[in-house]
Amino acid sequence: MTTVAADQEDTHHHPAPRKRRLPIGSLEILCVLLVAAVVFQDQLASLLSSEQIRTGATKFVAVCAQAIPFLVLGVLISGAIAAFVPPSVLRKVLPRRQALAVPVAGVAGVALPGCECASVPVSRRLIQQGVAPSVALAFLLAAPAVNPIVLVSTAVAFPGNPEMVLARFVGSLATAIVMGWLWARFGKLEWMAERALRRLPDRDGRSRWVTFVETARHDLVDSGGFLVIGGLTAAVLSVVVPASWLESLSGQIILGVIVMALLAVILAICSEADAFVAASLSMLPLLPRLVFLVVGPAVDVKLVALQAGTFGKKFAFRFAPMTFAVAIVCGVVAGLVVFGGVR
Amino acid sequence: MKRETQNILLVLLGGALLKIALNGTYLRYVKPGQQAWLIAAGAVMVVIAFVSITRDVLAARKPEQVTAAVDDHGHDHGHGIQSHSTWLLILPVLAVFLAPPALGEDAVNRAAGRTPPPPAAEYSFPALPAGDVVDQRVMDFVDRAAWDKAGTLNDRNIRLTGFIAHNGDSTYLARLAIGCCAADAYPVKVKLEGQGLNTLVSDTWVKAVVRYQPGTSTKESRHVPTVTVTDFQSVPEPPDPYEY
Secondary structure, three states, X not given: OOHHHOOHHXXXXXOOOOOOOOOOOHHHHHHHHHHHHHHOHHHHHHHOOOHHHHHHHHHHHHHHHXXXXXXXXXXXXXXXXXXXXXXXXXXXXOOOOHHHHHHHHHXXXXXXXXXXXXXXXXXXXXXXXXXXXXXXXXXXHHHHHHOHHHHHHHHHHOOOOOHHHHHHHHHHHHHHHHHHHHHHHXXXXXXXXXXXXXXXXXXXXXXXXXXXXXXHHHHHHHHHHHHHHHHHHHHHHHHHOOHHHHHHHOOOHHHHHHHHHHHHHHHOOOOOOHHHHHHHEOOOOHHHHHHHHHHHHHOOHHHHHHHHHHHOHHHHHHHHXXXXXXXXHHHHHHHHHHHOOOO | OXXXXXXHHHHHHHHHHHHHHHHOHHHHOEOHHHHHXXXXXXXHHHHHHHHHHHHHHHXXXXXXXXXXXXXXXXXXXXXXXXXXXXXXXHHHHHHHHHOOOOOOHHHHHHOOOOEOOOOOOOOOOOOOOOOOEEEOOHHHHHHHHXXXXXXXXXXXXXXXXXXXXXXXXXXXXXXXXXXXXXXXXXXXXXXXXXXXXXXXXXXXXXXXXEEEOOOOOOOOOOOOOEEEEEEEEEOOOOOOOEEO
């Protein structure tokens, strides 16, 4: 193999002295893994004879089959932005003042139909194209919650309570805008991993299509693994956490709100479906269920894993708890205003 | 991780998605509408990987362009931890390869009881179609039993399709309803009453003709209606195991 085959870890811009390394590379490990999987197929399959593992495995594949297409859509959009939208255009479209650009980006989230997995690579791309992080983060939080598909499915799930749609829209948009402003005021760039901020080099002669494919490929390989971590966590939790949790909540608003918020985080249901889950929990009043719908698309285990992978752990450990708190407050306030009280 | 390994993982994962989408097993995990998305996503992954492999091979053939090719991806490579996570892409590939079955009894008993959401106040259930035996989805049956004030289910023979689930001494005919994918599945079930139900094997699919016992779908029963079984036959698992 020539230098093209060199491990990425070893590929530096400046010629560095090459480390001596074992002749075993990732390609060989992959081959061994695959051969082992074929040889021990029966043993692997016997894992599924345990009911718990079987249920967990089905849920894991389900999360992957549901989320990966949206991630692919996200990386394609991200690739298209990198290849076809020059940073100058984005600068012209968005208001110069961050305080104004944040709500604009939040409302722009309406245009990206899909679940939360699609918006993570897109917002990183926006940052790399020179959009202020606060603005890109507002987009990240708004897009999965305020797009038409999600709002329509909420309306379908709550036939008797059309005000739920408005409350959800307001609560989620408010979460996105507040988080954007908070970041603009207090956020520090050094919390973000250096890789998330690195500007794309000029295309120096490469065709736009090459940039498109390479960016999409890179984003996919990068975030795919984290999506898998998230899916795995959600599957394990859904099997391990006892469902009897919800039993005694019916009368207690404050506890109900907190538990539903936590449930939104650990269940990691995609935003197009969470309304149906919330609708089926009809022993609870509307307010806790609204909080479930506002928190879910903004922060859940799958999303935190994706964000940690995309923007770095330092970022995710600050951003996720803050978003969690802000989303609860925004959800409760939106509910009190739109429903006119606790319902 | 090497570029080649990443590309191979992408081909494997894309291939796995295409496989479940084309052979129909995707219905164990997601809704029918997801098929087009799965095919598109699988195809995109495979194409991206092959474009990248082709470019690498071409670049390797022309030594004078090697440096440029390395620069292409040298600028955006990951650092340590980040690129290790890519290994996890092999997990969904292996999981698809093992093809876990659709959710069954275990998922039904694990889930919390859920009340079917009440319809809008002015809504009234349409009359059931005429006929001696009427087919109904379990979901609709449970809905009607819970909220239909006009009692359209009373004295009617209804045929339900679902699988057998035992919990304690009770035997249920159950179905899982999904909103988006199997991860958000919740059970809908009716409690069966009749002879010899205890001997039925869990997770066998059946078509049962049942009669609703009026007044059994209450808050106390968690809106799980009790039905009398009048006829009963085993059927193969339907290709599409969930209700939507």
